[in-house]
Amino acid sequence: MREQRALENERLEGVREFTLEVLRTARAVGDDELRAFLGHGYTPQNALEVVMGIGTYTMSTLANRLVRA
Structure with a gap:
């Protein structure tokens, strides 16, 4: 994802x-x-997992910045 290429x-x-x-x-x-996304063989649960993963990463990053970890 960092390289922004397929x-x-x-x-x-x-x-x-x-x-x-x-x-x-x-x-x-x-x-x-x-x-x-579903057409690639994933499920609605997988879509939710992607969103939850982003949310978890975001919360962790914000918390670490707050406590200067």
């Missing part, structure tokens, strides 16, 4: 694209983008 593995590329869309839209992913 991945060769199509299924992982689906996760990369969905993750970027979640971040870009402040977690308000459209129906088309969700369908595209």
Whole structure:
């Protein structure tokens, strides 16, 4: 993701694209983008896991900055 280039593995590329869309839209992913993610063989639960992963990372980062960890 840091290199901002497509991945060769199509299924992982689906996760990369969905993750970027979640971040870009402040977690308000459209129906088309969700369908595209699901089209890569993922489930709605997997979509929620992506959102939860971003949320966990964000909370951890903010907490670490607050306590100067």
